[in-house]
Amino acid sequence: MGYEINLIMGEIGGTDTFIEIARVDLAKIGNGPLHNLISYAKGKETPNFIDWKFLKDVKGDHLGVDSASSEIFGLGMDYKNVDIWEGDVKTTEDPYGDPLPAVPLLHILSAINQELKLGNYRRFSLAKSILEEFATDKWDNIFVVPYGH
Secondary structure, eight states: OOSOEEEEEEEEOGGGEEEEEEEEEEEOOTTSHHHHHHHHHTTSOOOOGGGOGGGTTTSSSOTTOOTTSGGGGGTTOOOEEOEEEETTEEEOBOTTSOBOEEEEHHHHHHHHHHHHHHOOOHHHHHHHHHHHHHTSTTOOSOEEEEEEO
16 A cells, blocks of 8 residues: 555454554555555455455455355455544544454454565565554453554
8 A cells, every 4th residue: 555554453342432542653554455455445446355364364265266166255254343532532544545344353454464474565575563462361352453644
């Protein structure tokens, strides 16, 4: 993505409200697996899932699914858009007019692990450490909202 991305980690409360716990500024993430996942989550493109091998261990073996198939939505990848509240201010989209999809933590972590196999961008290493902490038994139902600014 050509613009700056923050990963906002948190929980979904009642009525699709997202409660922020932590945030990591990734700056410009390029056009790799994380970009593709975020673009899909924001409804900007429907990828060819055969290239998404990094998600194999997250939600079963679904590598043969045709990207035009309705089976996509059985993969746990029909992401829910949420609102972020900061005090009395409700945010429903980022400054570019994109929605705020709540992506399961393990989907984002898998994409970042794949990014790190392709190169060693230091911000991905930092994000990986934080996401791995949220993936422990200490936390339940953590989601990640990609926020462009």
